[in-house]
Amino acid sequence: MIHDMKPEDMIGDYKETRLALYRSITRLILYTDIETPYPDGKLIVSTTDKEGIITHVNKAFVEISGYTEDELLDSPHSILRHPDMPSAAFKDLWDTVNKGIPWQGYVKNLRKDGGYYWVKATVIPNIRQGKVVSYTSVRRKPSRTKVEECIKLYPTLF
Amino acid sequence: MPYQFTVSPDFSPDHLSGWFFFNTWLQKQTGQAIHLETYDSFQAQLEAIQRNEVDLIYANPFDAAMLVREKGFLPLVRANGVADEAIIAVSAESSVDKVTNLMPGITIAVTEDPAVLMMGMIMLESADLSADNIQTAIHNSYVLVAKNLLQGNADVGIFLAEAYDDLANITKNKLKILVRSQISVIHHSLMIGPSLADKRDDIQNLLVAMALGEKGNSVLKSLGFASWIKVEDEEMEFMIDVMDTLAI
Numbered sequence: 105m106i107h108d109m110k111p112e113d114m115i116g117d118y119k120e121t122r123l124a125l126y127r128s129i130t131r132l133i134l135y136t137d138i139e140t141p142y143p144d145g146k147l148i149v150s151t152t153d154k155e156g157i158i159t160h161v162n163k164a165f166v167e168i169s170g171y172t173e174d175e176l177l178d179s180p181h182s183i184l185r186h187p188d189m190p191s192a193a194f195k196d197l198w199d200t201v202n203k204g205i206p207w208q209g210y211v212k213n214l215r216k217d218g219g220y221y222w223v224k225a226t227v228i229p230n231i232r233q234g235k236v237v238s239y240t241s242v243r244r245k246p247s248r249t250k251v252e253e254c255i256k257l258y259p260t261l262f
Numbered sequence: 263m264p265y266q267f268t269v270s271p272d273f274s275p276d277h278l279s280g281w282f283f284f285n286t287w288l289q290k291q292t293g294q295a296i297h298l299e300t301y302d303s304f305q306a307q308l309e310a311i312q313r314n315e316v317d318l319i320y321a322n323p324f325d326a327a328m329l330v331r332e333k334g335f336l337p338l339v340r341a342n343g344v345a346d347e348a349i350i351a352v353s354a355e356s357s358v359d360k361v362t363n364l365m366p367g368i369t370i371a372v373t374e375d376p377a378v379l380m381m382g383m384i385m386l387e388s389a390d391l392s393a394d395n396i397q398t399a400i401h402n403s404y405v406l407v408a409k410n411l412l413q414g415n416a417d418v419g420i421f422l423a424e425a426y427d428d429l430a431n432i433t434k435n436k437l438k439i440l441v442r443s444q445i446s447v448i449h450h451s452l453m454i455g456p457s458l459a460d461k462r463d464d465i466q467n468l469l470v471a472m473a474l475g476e477k478g479n480s481v482l483k484s485l486g487f488a489s490w491i492k493v494e495d496e497e498m499e500f501m502i503d504v505m506d507t508l509a510i
């Protein structure tokens with residue numbers, strides 16, 4: 105489940121906002137300016153069901169997100185949704201994978217402690233016996249040049 | 263006609279005799295005639311697979327998708343505790359200390375191993391390097407990759423981590439690791455083709471129990487690992503999905 109973020113989990117000075125997730129629940133978001141660098145050599149992997157509920161995470165995912173595995177499993181993937189990410193990006197993600205096509209993009213993700221980390225994500229539909237049964241996202245370390253481009257571009261997409 | 267067995271051409275030459283011992287062991291255990299054919303390039307092996315001349319294969323993770331999806335292969339087992347990981351290294355004298363110091367135009371020494379190359383290129387991507395702005399020099403072994411780094415013929419080497427670790431200390435002392443992948447879900451696997459599919463469970467059981475017998479144990483030693491572990495279909499599908507995401 106997704107809960108409001110808690111002041112006691114924050115590290116550093118934080119700002120507050122509210123985000124509508126799943127077009128229904130509103131989540132209190134607390135976020136800071138502290139970036140966690142992408143861990144060198146690792147892939148951050150998660151799988152969701154067809155509704156975007158997390159069903160599997162790897163160790164690198166747990167480490168970078170700041171949540172425990174138990175907190176992540178059965179939560180909507182928007183538990184990582186950062187207020188600086190334009191919703192158009194996620195609409196594009198879902199429109200693409202719903203067509204059975206992989207989606208690739210740069211994503212700023214929100215940590216449990218209010219900090220953030222950038223990734224280059226590739227989301228693909230998992231096809232078993234000809235049917236889409238789930239989705240998997242594999243993230244790799246993004247190039248700084250590409251991240252800088254997104255830092256300029258994303259605010260224009262709101 | 264004996265069944266045809268082959269090993270991904272990236273295996274270390276030290277293990278070639280191990281694969282022949284393994285083939286002998288497998289024939290005895292299964293009572294089937296199996297011929298071990300080795301190919302000296304991925305291309306030659308691929309052509310044999312396309313002609314349906316392969317029934318059993320110790321497959322490079324890069325080929326798993328094609329084997330499962332186009333050729334109806336199924337996973338049997340993988341080496342316990344062995345995953346395919348890549349290392350990016352430079353000469354110890356190089357002024358480069360991290361991947362992001364690397365600049366377009368550099369020459370990269372690699373082998374033909376497609377999975378290692380793919381993992382290596384993913385790690386270089388964070389420095390805005392891609393096939394479009396680097397030169398690759400392909401060598402026949404990781405020893406030669408190391409040699410070319412030390413001689414200054416290449417700026418960076420991409421190694422299979424296991425092969426890097428096996429280099430002589432005197433060589434490793436002259437090299438510097440910039441990054442080592444920690445992916446852990448990508449591995450070689452022994453896979454079985456449609457012609458042997460009805461014997462899959464039997465062969466899988468034999469392999470999983472291989473380390474328990476004295477003979478099996480010594481054959482495994484010559485292959486360089488302690489035991490086989492079973493690969494479930496879903497584990498293989500998941501690895502293929504991960505490989506698919508890395509290919510784009």
Ligand SMILES: Cc1cc2nc3c(=O)[nH]c(=O)nc-3n(C[C@H](O)[C@H](O)[C@H](O)COP(=O)(O)O)c2cc1C
Pocket residue numbers: 124125126127150151152156180181182183184185186189191194197211213227239240241
């Ligand atoms: C496999 C998969 C992985 C995803 N990973 C992320 C992620 O890392 N961060 C994120 O904000 N959204 C991710 N999403 C998108 C979320 O499901 C969600 O659409 C997004 O956070 C926006 O929230 P909303 O759809 O409730 O508006 C992922 C979706 C899928 C299918």
